[in-house]
Amino acid sequence: MTPLVPGELSGHPVWFKLDFLLPTGSFKDRGAAVLVSxxxxxxxxRLVVDSSGNAAAALAAYCxxxxxxxxxFAPAATSPxxxxxxxxxxxEVTLVEGSREHVAATAQRAATAxxxxxYASHNWHPVFVEGTKTWLLEVWEQLGGRFPSACFLPVGGGSLLIGAWRACQALPGPYPKLVAAQPLACAPLVQAFERGEPDVSPVAPATTLAEGARIAAPPRGRQMLAAIRRSDGWVEAIDEDSLVDTLRQLWRQxxxxxxxxxxxxxxxxxxxARGRPMPAGEAVIVLTGSGLKTGSLALE
Incomplete structure (x- = not known):
């Protein structure tokens, strides 16, 4: 169980779920442990993995x-x-040029042969999500047997978000609003949600420091949108300046x-900042990966 600690953002009290303290430094350990087993x-x-970094480390460790x-198999631009x-x-690590989707297709071909x-994909294998749902089950326990009012979490492939909704289905409500955050440079979920679409459409990704969320065509888009809507949550697209400013604020805490x-x-x-009404009760912010892996990137 990772710590749930009090903190502050924008003058408001929040709770931070410290999943970057898991053994390999990211929340992906939760899904990796269950999937490898x-x-x-x-x-x-032998397991074949495609990842932009954290899932690769987690699955390699548990293997x-x-x-x-x-x-x-990793994108050529992955953090060294x-x-x-x-x-x-x-x-064994193979770097692949091209899109994140091309990397996945390359890994699938290797596994099939x-x-x-x-093919141990954290982006589509259902067993991986059975592991990632444990973060919110832990929060429920840490809050004395109830859910928070809202959860704010980064979203790329969607296992953290879908896992959260699986946790909600496993326990009695009321359930938290699930708020999904993507970089503005690559926000297919935000685009689909705001258009009222049932599934995501691929986007042309731009450069972003949030490399773990740079997935232009997430395979579980329909499930992610359903989780947000059923929880009465919403989406936020984050520009790079806001991301870096927030990163430094977290470091200073x-x-x-x-x-x-x-x-x-x-x-x-x-x-x-936009004046959105916040639900009464606790707001939990999931901190998913350690800065020891890519901290220097944020300073460039």
């Missing part, structure tokens, strides 16, 4: 613990520190997180 029980000896081989972590756990391998992890906090600040 499941695939090992299915008899696979090492389970004595499984791990082959990571994250890939160094995956290599340290013994994973190897009968001993499973002793919370050294990576840029992607600051999206939820930036969404809270943006909602307050």
């Amino acid at each position: 499941y695939l090992r029980c299915q008899g696979y000896r 090492a613990a389970a004595r499984l081989e791990c082959h990571v 520190a994250k890939l160094a972590q995956a290599r340290a756990y013994g994973a 190897d009968p001993a391998a499973a 002793g919370l050294y997180v990576e840029p992607t992890a600051a999206l939820g906090a930036a969404a809270f600040r943006q909602a307050v």
Whole structure:
């Protein structure tokens, strides 16, 4: 269980869920632990992963613990520190030029060609989400057996968000509003939500410090939109200046997180600045990844 600690943003009290303190430094450990255990029980000896960093490190770590081989396919622009972590756990790493979707397709082809391998995608495998839902189950326990009023979280592939809604379905309400934050440079979920569409459409991603959320065509878009709408939540698109400013504010509270992890906090600040009415009760902001992996990137 990761800590839930009090803090402050824009003059308002908030609670920070410190998932960057998990063993490999990100919330992806939750899904990786469950998915690797499941695939090992299915008899696979090798896992093929596509990731922009944190999932690669998490899956490589749990593969090492389970004595499984791990082959990571990553975008060529992935943070070197994250890939160094995956290599340290013994994973083979292949860098792929092109879009995030091209990287995924390359990994899928490699897994299909190897009968001993499973494609362990954190972006679509349903078992991964069974692990990520535990963050909100923990919050429910830490608040004495009830949910907060709202949760602000970064969204890329959607496992954190979909996991949250799975947790809501597992326990009695009232449920929190789920607020999804994406970088303005790559915000397919925001675009679809604001247009009232049932599913996301691919966008042309621009450069962003929030590399973990730079997914132009998330495969679980329909599920993400449903989770936001059913929880009466909303979406926020965060520009780069706001992201960096929020990142520095978190650091000054002793919370050294990576840029992607600051999206939820930036969404809270943006909602307050726009005068959006906040639900009464606790606001929980999930801090998903450690700044030790990409901290220097935010200073450039």
